[in-house]
Amino acid sequence: MDERACRPGPPGDAEGARDHLGSPTQFIWHYISRWRAHFAALAAAILLAASCAVAVQFEMKLLIDAMAGEAPHTHSAVWAALTAFIGLIAAESLLWRVSGWIGCKATLGAGVEMRADLFSHLGGHPISYFLENRAGSLGQRITATAGNFGALANTVTWRIAPPCVDFAGAMVVFSMIDWRMALVLGTAVPAIAVGLLLLGKKGKPLHKAYAAEAGETAGELTDVISNMWAIKAFSARVPEGERLVEKFRKEAAIQRRSWMYIERIRLLFDVVLWVVATTILCWAVYRWQERGITSGDVVIVSALTFRILHGVRDLVLSLVDIGQQFGFIEETLSLIGSPPLLTDGLGSCRLQRGGGSIEFRDVSFGYRAAGEDAIRNLKLCIPSGQKVGIVGPSGAGKSTLISLIQRLYDAQEGEVLVGGRSVRSVTQDSLRDALAVVPQEVSLFHRSVMENIRIARPSATDEEIFAAARAALCDGFVQGLPYGYHTVVGERGAKLSGGQRQRIGLARAFLKMAPIVIFDEATSALDSESEILLQKAVVDLMGGHTVIAVAHRISSILAFDRVLVMQNGTVVEDGRPADLLQQAGHFRRIWRLQSGALGNGAPAFQESRPELHGL
Numbered sequence: 263m264d265e266r267a268c269r270p271g272p273p274g275d276a277e278g279a280r281d282h283l284g285s286p287t288q289f290i291w292h293y294i295s296r297w298r299a300h301f302a303a304l305a306a307a308i309l310l311a312a313s314c315a316v317a318v319q320f321e322m323k324l325l326i327d328a329m330a331g332e333a334p335h336t337h338s339a340v341w342a343a344l345t346a347f348i349g350l351i352a353a354e355s356l357l358w359r360v361s362g363w364i365g366c367k368a369t370l371g372a373g374v375e376m377r378a379d380l381f382s383h384l385g386g387h388p389i390s391y392f393l394e395n396r397a398g399s400l401g402q403r404i405t406a407t408a409g410n411f412g413a414l415a416n417t418v419t420w421r422i423a424p425p426c427v428d429f430a431g432a433m434v435v436f437s438m439i440d441w442r443m444a445l446v447l448g449t450a451v452p453a454i455a456v457g458l459l460l461l462g463k464k465g466k467p468l469h470k471a472y473a474a475e476a477g478e479t480a481g482e483l484t485d486v487i488s489n490m491w492a493i494k495a496f497s498a499r500v501p502e503g504e505r506l507v508e509k510f511r512k513e514a515a516i517q518r519r520s521w522m523y524i525e526r527i528r529l530l531f532d533v534v535l536w537v538v539a540t541t542i543l544c545w546a547v548y549r550w551q552e553r554g555i556t557s558g559d560v561v562i563v564s565a566l567t568f569r570i571l572h573g574v575r576d577l578v579l580s581l582v583d584i585g586q587q588f589g590f591i592e593e594t595l596s597l598i599g600s601p602p603l604l605t606d607g608l609g610s611c612r613l614q615r616g617g618g619s620i621e622f623r624d625v626s627f628g629y630r631a632a633g634e635d636a637i638r639n640l641k642l643c644i645p646s647g648q649k650v651g652i653v654g655p656s657g658a659g660k661s662t663l664i665s666l667i668q669r670l671y672d673a674q675e676g677e678v679l680v681g682g683r684s685v686r687s688v689t690q691d692s693l694r695d696a697l698a699v700v701p702q703e704v705s706l707f708h709r710s711v712m713e714n715i716r717i718a719r720p721s722a723t724d725e726e727i728f729a730a731a732r733a734a735l736c737d738g739f740v741q742g743l744p745y746g747y748h749t750v751v752g753e754r755g756a757k758l759s760g761g762q763r764q765r766i767g768l769a770r771a772f773l774k775m776a777p778i779v780i781f782d783e784a785t786s787a788l789d790s791e792s793e794i795l796l797q798k799a800v801v802d803l804m805g806g807h808t809v810i811a812v813a814h815r816i817s818s819i820l821a822f823d824r825v826l827v828m829q830n831g832t833v834v835e836d837g838r839p840a841d842l843l844q845q846a847g848h849f850r851r852i853w854r855l856q857s858g859a860l861g862n863g864a865p866a867f868q869e870s871r872p873e874l875h876g877l
């Protein structure tokens with residue numbers, strides 16, 4: 263494989279592209295500034311609407327004063343106040359609706375971008391990351407982050423900004439009526455807000471405990487549902503049900519504590535509200551009796567006092583919510599937004615499709631820093647176009663070797679080369695474009711057979727897909743499905759048998775026709791006849807391609823050019839199948855065990871494969 267074009271890593275991997283994933287503030291600000299015109303218009307509409315709401319109260323006062331004849335030119339004053347009152351109500355409603363439309367557009371639009379960015383970043387994590395983190399939980403987090411952003415934007419715009427405007431407006435109105443009242447309200451409201459915030463903060467451990475328990479219970483429920491097969495097979499419905507009920511009860515007890523704490527704060531607040539409101543109202547009525555203020559003043563003082571005190575409670579509860587939403591986004595960013603461990607280095611090159619040689623230069627690799635190496639000091643050279651079978655006992659390192667070729671992990675020592683280039687020096691996408699891998703457990707989407715095969719080459723025509731399916735012996739069973747190639751295969755391909763899933767995996771490899779094709783026990787679930795037919799198809803259709811097949815059944819690799827026997831992370835036998843059968847080694851022993859020809863050895867191999875007599 264010849265390489266010409268070198269370029270920096272993809273945008274998702276570049277350090278700059280994940281700057282905004284560093285903290286919740288940067289993250290939120292990033293999307294607000296991308297939608298800055300919308301959020302600025304939203305803020306303006308909300309502030310205007312909230313100002314109109316205060317002005318409506320003021321017009322009410324003017325109207326009452328005019329009707330009570332306490333203003334000059336009563337009739338014209340009444341109509342003027344009424345007109346302004348009605349006009350302001352209409353303007354307020356209109357502005358709230360406008361803010362709703364803008365808010366909807368901005369939060370949903372930002373939510374789409376946010377999920378797309380998080381998914382793109384998630385895709386940059388190595389496979390080990392997905393082994394450690396459950397797919398359901400990662401997906402739920404991405405969706406919930408967009409939901410939390412929307413909730414946060416809504417909280418600020420609809421539950422925090424309006425009470426602040428109300429408070430500022432009320433202070434102006436109160437100052438115009440009686441500065442002493444303004445002073446009392448101006449002191450009482452912030453004091454109540456701070457008191458509520460402190461009490462809210464004190465309850466945080468209770469809410470955290472509930473959130474943790476709720477997450478644990480949800481995880482437990484998902485685990486039980488996904489193991490429904492085992493529950494039915496072992497008649498464990500009753501004990502599992504009881505176990506879950508126990509979990510639900512524990513969660514409810516913890517939730518009760520958190521909920522009751524909030525109820526106690528609410529009760530305390532209601533008492534304070536009652537005391538403050540009663541004081542201000544009595545004071546206002548007393549001042550009216552003294553003819554110090556008008557009837558309209560009494561109305562506006564009562565209306566604004568209640569409005570402000572209710573607003574301050576909403577504001578404080580919203581601040582508690584915001585804390586939780588921030589916390590959630592922070593947790594998601596620390597999980598999903600962490601820098602990927604395997605990245606394309608700056609200056610990495612695109613591996614051009616071409617030949618398919620593979621080389622391991624003194625490679626050692628262990629999954630854990632302090633543990634046994636899964637691959638030990640491996641030296642291996644596979645020329646382009648060679649068909650190589652890999653056998654060996656369980657845990658010998660066969661799948662690890664395949665993972666290193668795909669650069670799913672980086673070797674701690676030595677170098678892996680594909681097409682003559684170190685896998686670290688080429689982009690991961692271009693490397694994997696040069697490989698077609700069929701694993702033992704083929705991962706299928708909850709989509710149609712057609713779409714599942716097409717994933718290998720999205721530009722493929724229907725005819726090319728049918729041809730690949732025929733080569734992989736899929737066509738027969740697919741025609742028997744209710745909607746043929748348009749049948750949806752179920753979650754992870756649950757509606758298909760293990761062998762059928764493997765055939766779809768093989769069809770993908772035939773469709774992709776990459777220079778290097780890797781089968782990792784890809785035919786283990788097939789019957790022997792299909793396995794031999796597929797082996798023939800691989801040899802016939804993939805003539806010039808490098809093929810590596812990890813196999814437990816030796817019969818599936820007898821037609822290959824070369825066999826590697828692995829043990830304890832290294833190659834202990836290497837040669838043509840026929841040659842290895844002549845030696846008294848592992849390969850011959852495994853073959854004899856599998857063929858049942860304990861007394862005959864090699865002859866049994868040749869009899870079962872007449873076309874190989876010339877070997």
Ligand SMILES: Nc1ncnc2c1ncn2[C@@H]1O[C@H](COP(=O)(O)OP(=O)(O)OP(=O)(O)O)[C@@H](O)[C@H]1O
Pocket residue numbers: 393629630636654655656657658659660661662663
């Ligand atoms: N993700 C992982 N994390 C930690 N250790 C692992 C991981 N995958 C494999 N191993 C360990 O690495 C060693 C080699 O495993 P590998 O899967 O390569 O063997 P294998 O030859 O493919 O086995 P099998 O034939 O059973 O699939 C084993 O000891 C295994 O326990």
